[in-house]
Amino acid sequence: MGSVLAVYPTHVLAIDDVQFDYPAARGEGDGFSFRLGGLSVDRGETVAVIGPSGCGKSTLLRLAAGTLRPRTGTVRLDGVDLAGLGEAAMRALRLRSIGFVFQDFRLLDHLDVEENAMLPFRLGGLRADAAARTRVVDLLERLGIGHLRRRPIGRLSHGERQRTAIARALATDPGLVLADEPTGNLDPSNKRVILEALLGAARDRDAALLAVTHDHDLLDAFDRVIDLGTEVPS
Amino acid sequence: MNAIRHSMFLARRHLLHHRQRSALLIAALFIVGFLPIGVENLVQAGERALRARGEATPLVAGAPGAPIDLVLSALYFRSPPDRELRTDEIETLIEGELARVLPLVLGDRVLDVPLVGSDPGYLDFRGLECVTGRSHAAAGECVVGAAVAAREGVEVGDRITTEPREFFDLAGAYPLRMEVVGVLGESDGPDDDAVFTGLATAWIVRGLAHGHDDLEAADDAELVMGRTEDDAIIASAKVREFVEITDDNRASFHFHAPPGELPVTAAIVIPNDAKAGTILLGRADVGRLPLQLVDAATIVDRLLVEVFRVRRILMGVLAVVGFATLLLVGVVVALSIRMRSLEIETMHLIGCGPGRVPLILATEVLLVLVIAAALAFIAGGLVVPMLSGAERLILG
Numbered sequence: 001m002g003s004v005l006a007v008y009p010t011h012v013l014a015i016d017d018v019q020f021d022y023p024a025a026r027g028e029g030d031g032f033s034f035r036l037g038g039l040s041v042d043r044g045e046t047v048a049v050i051g052p053s054g055c056g057k058s059t060l061l062r063l064a065a066g067t068l069r070p071r072t073g074t075v076r077l078d079g080v081d082l083a084g085l086g087e088a089a090m091r092a093l094r095l096r097s098i099g100f101v102f103q104d105f106r107l108l109d110h111l112d113v114e115e116n117a118m119l120p121f122r123l124g125g126l127r128a129d130a131a132a133r134t135r136v137v138d139l140l141e142r143l144g145i146g147h148l149r150r151r152p153i154g155r156l157s158h159g160e161r162q163r164t165a166i167a168r169a170l171a172t173d174p175g176l177v178l179a180d181e182p183t184g185n186l187d188p189s190n191k192r193v194i195l196e197a198l199l200g201a202a203r204d205r206d207a208a209l210l211a212v213t214h215d216h217d218l219l220d221a222f223d224r225v226i227d228l229g230t231e232v233p234s
Numbered sequence: 235m236n237a238i239r240h241s242m243f244l245a246r247r248h249l250l251h252h253r254q255r256s257a258l259l260i261a262a263l264f265i266v267g268f269l270p271i272g273v274e275n276l277v278q279a280g281e282r283a284l285r286a287r288g289e290a291t292p293l294v295a296g297a298p299g300a301p302i303d304l305v306l307s308a309l310y311f312r313s314p315p316d317r318e319l320r321t322d323e324i325e326t327l328i329e330g331e332l333a334r335v336l337p338l339v340l341g342d343r344v345l346d347v348p349l350v351g352s353d354p355g356y357l358d359f360r361g362l363e364c365v366t367g368r369s370h371a372a373a374g375e376c377v378v379g380a381a382v383a384a385r386e387g388v389e390v391g392d393r394i395t396t397e398p399r400e401f402f403d404l405a406g407a408y409p410l411r412m413e414v415v416g417v418l419g420e421s422d423g424p425d426d427d428a429v430f431t432g433l434a435t436a437w438i439v440r441g442l443a444h445g446h447d448d449l450e451a452a453d454d455a456e457l458v459m460g461r462t463e464d465d466a467i468i469a470s471a472k473v474r475e476f477v478e479i480t481d482d483n484r485a486s487f488h489f490h491a492p493p494g495e496l497p498v499t500a501a502i503v504i505p506n507d508a509k510a511g512t513i514l515l516g517r518a519d520v521g522r523l524p525l526q527l528v529d530a531a532t533i534v535d536r537l538l539v540e541v542f543r544v545r546r547i548l549m550g551v552l553a554v555v556g557f558a559t560l561l562l563v564g565v566v567v568a569l570s571i572r573m574r575s576l577e578i579e580t581m582h583l584i585g586c587g588p589g590r591v592p593l594i595l596a597t598e599v600l601l602v603l604v605i606a607a608a609l610a611f612i613a614g615g616l617v618v619p620m621l622s623g624a625e626r627l628i629l630g
Contacts, residue, residue, distance in 0.1 A: 065583065067583065087588070088587075088588055091582075091585045091586065091587060091588065092585065092587075093585075094583070094584065094585035095584060095585025095586075095587075096585070098585070100580075100583055100584060102580070106576065106577070106580040108244075108577060109251060110244075110247045110248045110250070110251030110252070111244075111247055115247070119581075119584065120584050120585065121240075122240035122243065122244060123240070123581055123584055123585065123586040123587060123590055124585050124586060124587045124590070125587065128240070152251075168584075
């Protein structure tokens with residue numbers, strides 16, 4: 001239980017009784033404390049996280065990503081307790097095991113579609129070999145933007161940009177995809193299409209998806225919904 | 235190795251994407267690097283050329299005055315000193331047959347370059363040979379330097395006219411049309427940008443000699459107004475002065491001054507040997523000669539001391555300007571990094587290896603520096619070949 005290398009093969013992400021305290025702003029009384037009794041997400045499972053602003057949705061994602069460390073409790077990714085990892089090991093784990101999709105896409109304007117999708121291979125110790133490139137090209141095809149591989153980001157629609165971001169998130173075949181409002185910047189007609197593309201691509205790769213969303217119309221597409229405003233998941 | 239390769243890729247793509255900003259940064263750094271390199275190369279080339287010209291010119295004689303002005307006149311045909319020698323003063327240098335003297339008559343211009351009056355021995359002394367035609371021999375003939383010929387498209391057989399000395403002096407000397415009898419080969423020196431003619435022609439251009447209608451044979455009453463008691467002819471303003479020397483009128487050209495009083499701007503003095511040179515310099519030092527005689531190389535060295543002093547000041551100014559430019563470039567880079575904070579944060583979140591973001595940013599800066607430095611070195615190296623006559627640029 002205490003071992004960093006302890007393996008829990010069933011759950012990609014396992015959060016157990018965590019508490020994270022935000023310090024109070026100067027002169028504003030007590031700080032904010034985020035508590036979560038327990039949450040586990042399995043491979044291939046898609047989970048929506050909803051709740052009012054300030055309830056801790058983004059905090060949950062950051063705890064899962066290891067960019068925030070809980071005061072108490074444990075966060076395990078692929079069975080590895082993140083508390084035992086140093087900064088370098090945490091970065092390496094994120095690169096290998098977590099994909100990120102942001103509301104504002106966060107693509108690099110100076111790279112084209114394929115280069116953006118290949119970005120994780122250029123940032124760490126992953127090999128940007130022919131196999132990786134083939135995988136990324138397949139992914140772009142699967143997402144319907146294979147014909148845009150060489151197109152600069154500046155000449156893409158919002159929907160195409162988000163598909164590119166999804167390709168980047170899944171390029172390394174991570175076990176977990178964390179999505180922060182993935183449809184928040186899209187027009188209504190595009191939201192479901194893009195969300196289904198994201199869910200489909202994640203399921204294809206047997207990746208778990210934890211997505212924060214305000215689009216309640218789309219919740220039916222997820223396997224499970226967690227409302228942080230009304231319940232404490234366990 | 236992979237880290238460097240990927241960083242290089244990302245840096246290159248970022249610089250290419252922001253072409254205008256990258257070009258501005260490179261241009262700013264290029265100027266910072268190019269100016270000192272260019273100035274240094276120019277000064278070095280000028281120094282070499284000045285020294286070579288000085289060392290190839292043993293002694294220079296001229297009227298007492300600023301030796302630098304005298305040497306620059308004799309070597310580069312620049313504006314002649316205020317005072318000039320007379321021909322008979324030059325003769326004193328030949329006493330004892332210690333040296334050969336090549337007089338120079340300067341001050342007039344043709345085709346926007348100096349007209350150099352000398353005897354053909356000057357061309358031999360400088361090792362100048364005609365690539366077409368021959369050396370000037372008779373009055374009214376000239377040979378053209380290689381650069382002038384190329385620039386103006388002048389060929390043997392062409393006629394070129396000297397520039398007027400005084401625009402508003404109706405009684406002054408008229409411009410003279412000269413026949414081009416030769417075009418000199420390239421020498422990479424000031425001789426390329428000059429036109430050479432004989433001493434007599436140079437004096438004619440100055441108005442010290444002229445040719446006109448033969449009044450003895452004239453029977454036009456409006457032309458010959460009468461004769462004096464000593465049989466001198468009194469001519470009217472109708473007398474026609476020739477503006478070109480031809481075989482038909484050459485005999486009519488004559489001087490109105492004694493030959494010994496004709497002016498000489500400077501003279502190149504070629505002693506027979508070192509001892510003869512020392513004797514001549516000694517004579518000049520003790521005032522036995524009515525002129526100043528200087529060692530050209532020594533005067534060039536003195537001039538170069540001034541050039542180097544100016545170069546040091548210029549380099550100091552350039553260093554300050556360069557430092558200020560580097561600070562501004564630093565600010566631009568810092569602002570750029572700040573504007574890219576979201577991009578940097580995203581890379582960290584994705585799992586960017588430690589030190590990778592600084593490596594990418596450093597590679598971008600390094601690429602800009604390397605490109606700017608390479609361009610500065612290339613352009614700095616091209617300054618001298620592109621700007622011929624470095625010494626003339628230094629002399630202004």
